Amino acid sequence: MKYRILVMDNRAAAYNFADIIAQFNTGGSEFEVKTFGSGHINDTFIIKSKAKNGADFLLQKINQFVFKDIDSLMNNMVYVTNHLKQKIAKTGNPEKEVLTLIKCNNGKYYCQDAQGDYWRMTNFLHNTKSYDLVTNIKQAQQGGVAFGRFQNLLCDLHPDLLESTIPDFLNIEKRLNDFNSAIKNNSAQRLSSVTEEIEFLLSRADSMNEILQQGKAGILPLRITHNDTKFNNILLDQADEIQCVIDLDTVMPGYVAYDFGDAIRSIINMAPEDEKNLDAIQLNIPLFEAFAKGYLSQTISFLTEAELKSLMMGVLLLPYMQAVRFLTDYLEGDVYYKTQFPEHNLQRTRAQIQLLKMLEMSKEKLSGIIQNEWLNLKNTSKTGAEMIAG
Ligand code: ADP
Ligand code: GN1
Numbered sequence: 077m078k079y080r081i082l083v084m085d086n087r088a089a090a091y092n093f094a095d096i097i098a099q100f101n102t103g104g105s106e107f108e109v110k111t112f113g114s115g116h117i118n119d120t121f122i123i124k125s126k127a128k129n130g131a132d133f134l135l136q137k138i139n140q141f142v143f144k145d146i147d148s149l150m151n152n153m154v155y156v157t158n159h160l161k162q163k164i165a166k167t168g169n170p171e172k173e174v175l176t177l178i179k180c181n182n183g184k185y186y187c188q189d190a191q192g193d194y195w196r197m198t199n200f201l202h203n204t205k206s207y208d209l210v211t212n213i214k215q216a217q218q219g220g221v222a223f224g225r226f227q228n229l230l231c232d233l234h235p236d237l238l239e240s241t242i243p244d245f246l247n248i249e250k251r252l253n254d255f256n257s258a259i260k261n262n263s264a265q266r267l268s269s270v271t272e273e274i275e276f277l278l279s280r281a282d283s284m285n286e287i288l289q290q291g292k293a294g295i296l297p298l299r300i301t302h303n304d305t306k307f308n309n310i311l312l313d314q315a316d317e318i319q320c321v322i323d324l325d326t327v328m329p330g331y332v333a334y335d336f337g338d339a340i341r342s343i344i345n346m347a348p349e350d351e352k353n354l355d356a357i358q359l360n361i362p363l364f365e366a367f368a369k370g371y372l373s374q375t376i377s378f379l380t381e382a383e384l385k386s387l388m389m390g391v392l393l394l395p396y397m398q399a400v401r402f403l404t405d406y407l408e409g410d411v412y413y414k415t416q417f418p419e420h421n422l423q424r425t426r427a428q429i430q431l432l433k434m435l436e437m438s439k440e441k442l443s444g445i446i447q448n449e450w451l452n453l454k455n456t457s458k459t460g461a462e463m464i465a466g
């Protein structure tokens with residue numbers, strides 16, 4: 077079949093899309109290709125059909141620098157999406173609520189192009205939107221429902237069933253080791269400009285490994301978690317109701333507090349992740365409350381007391397770890413995250429540090445909100461007889 081591809085922007089012009097798309101079972105042959113989304117890792121394109129009623133797709137070049145074992149990564153994704161679809165089929169619409177991978181002619185769900193790049197494709201979910209920033213309470217609450225429900229739907233799977241797609245991804249000891257090596261090597265010659273940030277981050281290093289220690293001690297159970305719960309990794313429908321959790325590359329064994337804390341980075345803060353004006357970084361407590369309520373409504377049935385207590389640790393740890401990761405990348409010359417200008421990773425680091433400072437100041441208040449939401453839900457879920465018995 078001859079493919080006719082219309083390329084709509086410069087980034088898309090770098091690839092031979094006729095050859096790439098021909099490897100997937102799309103059922104079409106005429107498409108328009110456009111760069112899409114604002115993720116920091118993969119290259120994402122929307123593939124719009126030019127045929128009447130033809131299906132549209134989302135095509136991604138998987139970042140090989142970040143993901144070293146593409147086969148395991150895609151096996152995880154197939155496993156997780158199948159499991160979610162089976163469960164959601166009982167109550168909802170799995171085609172809309174779970175990503176659908178498109179098979180390639182080679183029988184797998186990914187393929188390689190002539191340049192050696194790896195590609196995968198999913199159905200494009202229409203009438204949905206992902207937001208880099210939360211704009212209202214409903215979105216925050218739906219974010220909580222989305223990631224809580226995601227953990228709930230996967231909590232019956234043994235963590236060993238999935239590979240760690242990036243070993244030690246959210247292991248703070250490992251991240252600090254990498255940070256210390258980056259400081260020592262100073263490969264991009266940027267050390268002298270960031271001494272203040274380094275000092276701040278190292279001063280908190282010892283207090284940030286509680287989740288890891290409790291995990292190692294068996295106090296916190298290892299579960300299957302999403303591990304990249306930025307707000308733009310969910311798709312909301314036109315009414316701001318959750319439709320689908322996306323960006324499944326890092327779904328692997330983890331602790332629930334990682335997902336809670338990582339989501340809060342983008343939920344509680346109405347300024348962008350790379351905000352330059354640090355005064356603009358303010359905590360929006362009602363959004364935190366709404367997220368916590370949504371999250372706990374979906375997880376109360378399985379969370380342990382220790383996990384509940386760990387959520388606040390995650391709220392501090394994840395912005396901290398993110399600052400460590402951004403600064404490590406800055407010191408190494410911006411080799412990991414996509415950047416738009418030379419100081420981008422430093423600006424991101426400073427914004428995360430500022431967010432962490434604000435969170436530290438409100439620690440008691442935020443812990444209290446989590447506790448209250450938990451108690452409210454416990455009370456409302458009690459039967460009449462239980463209430464009388466206390
Ligand atoms: P990255 O790993 O680079 O963040 P994502 O998988 O998050 O890549 O995708 C990037 C963006 O593409 C998302 O933020 C979302 O806006 C959009 N997106 C991803 N999958 C779909 C889909 N199936 N349908 C519609 N939009 C999608
Ligand atoms: C990356 O892919 P994206 O943009 O959703 C990163 C996350 C970071 C995030 C910071 C695989 O997420 O860990 O929290 O940037 N993903 C990977 O914005 O490293």
Ligand code: MG
Pocket residue numbers: 115116308309323
């Ligand atoms: Mg993403």
